[in-house]
Amino acid sequence: MSGVNPYDLDSDPYDYWKNPEDAKRRDVLLSYLKNLDPVETADVGCGEGFLTEHLPGKHVSAFDSSDKALESFRTRLQTRGFEFSSRFDLRRWDVLDKPPEDSKFDLIVVTGLLYHHLLGDAGHLATSNIGTMLKQGGTLISVHIEDWAPFEMPLDLTDLWLYSYRSKIHRVEVFKKL
Amino acid sequence: MILTFHKIAESSKTPWYLSSDRFRSLLTRLSGKEVVYLDDYDPDNGNHVVISFDGVYKDIVRHGAPYLQSRGMPFECFIVGDVVGRDNSFDKDEPLENFCSVAELHELQEMGGRLQWHSRSHRDMSRMTQDQIQFELEVPRELKNEFSNPLNFRHFAFPHGRISSEALSLALNKFSTASLSDHVEVPQGFRGALNRINVFEDTKLGTPSIGVVVANYNYTNLLPSAVRSLQRQSLKPDVVHISDDASTDGAHEVLASFEPDYPVFRNEKNLGIVDHFNLAVSRLGTDYCLILGADNELRSDALERLYIALNSSPNVAVAYSDMLIFGPESEEYATRVDLQEIGFSRATNSKVYVRRVPDFSEITFSEEYFPSIMHGSSLFKKAAFEDVGGYKPTYPEDHNLWHRMLLRPDTTAVRVPHAILRYRQHSGVQASNVLYLYSELARLRSANSKLKEQMGNPLVYLVNRSLAVLFIQPLREVLRQTWLSDRPIWIKRRSKVARWIDKLPARMRRLIYRIAISLRG
Numbered sequence: 090m091s092g093v094n095p096y097d098l099d100s101d102p103y104d105y106w107k108n109p110e111d112a113k114r115r116d117v118l119l120s121y122l123k124n125l126d127p128v129e130t131a132d133v134g135c136g137e138g139f140l141t142e143h144l145p146g147k148h149v150s151a152f153d154s155s156d157k158a159l160e161s162f163r164t165r166l167q168t169r170g171f172e173f174s175s176r177f178d179l180r181r182w183d184v185l186d187k188p189p190e191d192s193k194f195d196l197i198v199v200t201g202l203l204y205h206h207l208l209g210d211a212g213h214l215a216t217s218n219i220g221t222m223l224k225q226g227g228t229l230i231s232v233h234i235e236d237w238a239p240f241e242m243p244l245d246l247t248d249l250w251l252y253s254y255r256s257k258i259h260r261v262e263v264f265k266k267l
Numbered sequence: 268m269i270l271t272f273h274k275i276a277e278s279s280k281t282p283w284y285l286s287s288d289r290f291r292s293l294l295t296r297l298s299g300k301e302v303v304y305l306d307d308y309d310p311d312n313g314n315h316v317v318i319s320f321d322g323v324y325k326d327i328v329r330h331g332a333p334y335l336q337s338r339g340m341p342f343e344c345f346i347v348g349d350v351v352g353r354d355n356s357f358d359k360d361e362p363l364e365n366f367c368s369v370a371e372l373h374e375l376q377e378m379g380g381r382l383q384w385h386s387r388s389h390r391d392m393s394r395m396t397q398d399q400i401q402f403e404l405e406v407p408r409e410l411k412n413e414f415s416n417p418l419n420f421r422h423f424a425f426p427h428g429r430i431s432s433e434a435l436s437l438a439l440n441k442f443s444t445a446s447l448s449d450h451v452e453v454p455q456g457f458r459g460a461l462n463r464i465n466v467f468e469d470t471k472l473g474t475p476s477i478g479v480v481v482a483n484y485n486y487t488n489l490l491p492s493a494v495r496s497l498q499r500q501s502l503k504p505d506v507v508h509i510s511d512d513a514s515t516d517g518a519h520e521v522l523a524s525f526e527p528d529y530p531v532f533r534n535e536k537n538l539g540i541v542d543h544f545n546l547a548v549s550r551l552g553t554d555y556c557l558i559l560g561a562d563n564e565l566r567s568d569a570l571e572r573l574y575i576a577l578n579s580s581p582n583v584a585v586a587y588s589d590m591l592i593f594g595p596e597s598e599e600y601a602t603r604v605d606l607q608e609i610g611f612s613r614a615t616n617s618k619v620y621v622r623r624v625p626d627f628s629e630i631t632f633s634e635e636y637f638p639s640i641m642h643g644s645s646l647f648k649k650a651a652f653e654d655v656g657g658y659k660p661t662y663p664e665d666h667n668l669w670h671r672m673l674l675r676p677d678t679t680a681v682r683v684p685h686a687i688l689r690y691r692q693h694s695g696v697q698a699s700n701v702l703y704l705y706s707e708l709a710r711l712r713s714a715n716s717k718l719k720e721q722m723g724n725p726l727v728y729l730v731n732r733s734l735a736v737l738f739i740q741p742l743r744e745v746l747r748q749t750w751l752s753d754r755p756i757w758i759k760r761r762s763k764v765a766r767w768i769d770k771l772p773a774r775m776r777r778l779i780y781r782i783a784i785s786l787r788g
Binding site: 092185186187208209210211212213214216217239240241242243244245246247248249250256263265267 | 276277278279286287288289291329330333334496498499501566567568591607609610611612613614619621686689716
């Protein structure tokens with residue numbers, strides 16, 4: 090990540106837990122996941138886990154470059170009990186670093202990350218790193234503000250949708266690795 | 268040529284930085300060249316390239332070496348002995364950065380790097396005594412032991428690129444080669460003295476240029492998606508032209524919205540595919556060309572992959588690829604052609620398919636196969652295109668063009684085995700209106716927020732505008748009448764204020780004149 094991770098400065102910096110638009114955003118994302126049955130799932134740039142705990146998958150890896158965000162997520166998971174929290178693996182990783190060894194996923198979710206103000210002019214390095222973590226035949230879902238995202242995953246686009254989010258337009262893209 | 272990089276990061280903070288994406292794009296541009304170690308470098312071979320890093324800064328492990336490793340490209344790391352594992356706080360003009368530690372240098376070696384010597388302290392060696400020079404050239408025993416591969420520390424690069432004959436002579440006694448900056452002339456009679464090119468954000472390497480034409484005829488509502496796909500390419504084209512063949516679907520405003528970022532060409536009358544495409548290619552002026560229909564899109568790595576494929580041999584005239592087929596008529600198309608279904612698109616309410624095409628060979632070039640294997644958005648060499656006289660009025664025009672190009676002796680095509688062209692199977696009226704409306708909404712919202720930014724506080728904006736209307740604009744008009752009109756002065760009817768200004772002292776008039784000039788802008 091280029092510069093400071095907003096989660097290092099503030100808890101819930103984008104008010105995800107307070108804004109009803111984000112509950113709608115979560116529902117839209119989950120509607121794309123209901124027919125998927127992944128074993129290994131990854132949420133890249135998970136923040137404090139607003140979406141992560143709702144994702145399907147036998148094992149869910151949550152990646153973020155902010156220790157503070159992961160700590161906050163970990164604390165919340167602990168309140169949910171071992172049975173619920175044991176399927177989550179919280180890992181510190183920056184998308185501009187080499188992907189973690191042996192990390193291959195059936196489903197990857199990337200939301201609100203592929204922006205110039207977060208990645209600078211290294212977005213193609215980030216998309217390439219994330220793409221290598223997807224298994225052959227796997228699915229990647231990207232949700233980003235339409236006119237903020239100058240980068241696109243180098244994968245096969247199978248679906249696309251746009252919807253209103255706060256005062257912006259959100260773009261949902263579903264990719265496959267063939 | 269020997270290329271030298273210093274720092275690679277998320278953004279180009281000073282001239283000594285190269286952004287990560289720019290580095291990647293430069294390496295793609297080198298795909299037609301043979302990247303070698305210095306041990307294998309022949310300065311007289313115009314196809315040989317050496318990639319070297321100076322310092323070596325820690326960010327190379329993150330932004331440089333992994334991509335080089337993935338492309339199988341070797342590289343040289345010129346290290347400064349005293350700064351291994353330290354930072355550049357001594358360099359007051361540059362942002363603080365870390366140099367590689369011993370562990371990170373080992374990592375670079377594992378990714379294909381060789382370690383070479385860039386002096387002990389990075390001081391200017393052109394004014395040193397012989398003893399000082401010898402000290403700078405000596406690789407400390409502990410570093411030699413740590414990195415004991417005999418292929419390490421065989422080459423030297425002068426700090427700051429500056430030399431004296433004595434320093435050069437001593438360096439060449441110890442090392443196989445000694446490199447200088449590109450601005451320093453290599454003295455005669457020093458075998459092994461080489462020039463290196465410092466690479467900056469705007470460095471051009473003289474590699475083939477790429478031009479793309481987005482060709483539109485009555486697909487204006489889809490044109491923004493096609494352009495969007497070009498803006499997201501990992502290898503940015505050198506030139507993008509938008510060429511409209513006299514569309515009748517109200518293209519004017521949409522086309523105007525792309526100016527001045529992209530040159531837009533509008534044919535006065537509809538020329539049809541052959542004449543339109545020939546004209547559009549002739550305007551490009553690039554070595555490699557691609558025509559993208561306004562109703563189609565490219566995957567973000569399309570140009571990168573096609574460029575590498577087209578560079579793979581001088582005999583390759585066209586690079587083509589597999590296709591992703593989507594759109595309202597994709598299912599109907601799938602009944603006629605063998606396609607692999609990969610999903611369902613809510614946006615177009617249709618199935619999505621991949622069309623795999625065969626590699627190019629004598630068999631696929633036969634009458635039976637050829638007409639269907641290469642799509643119209645293949646990347647081609649303009650010289651080959653011109654050799655055969657461009658498009659001809661024989662349907663299908665694109666296949667006919669490829670066929671004539673490939674009939675030339677020693678000419679071949681290369682397939683990229685990825686579905687990097689997103690091909691919309693549709694009739695014009697069936698294009699997704701919902702998506703179009705949302706993208707239009709996104710565009711308008713973006714324009715609105717930019718306008719708001721320009722306006723700032725509405726009250727301040729209102730006061731400024733009022734001042735402009737009540738005072739600045741009338742004053743500007745008076746001043747224009749007084750000095751700045753293009754009309755001959757004798758036919759001007761000058762205002763009372765202008766005549767009043769004429770009576771002011773010269774000093775005052777000059778001041779008002781200066782204000783007038785600034786207001787005119």
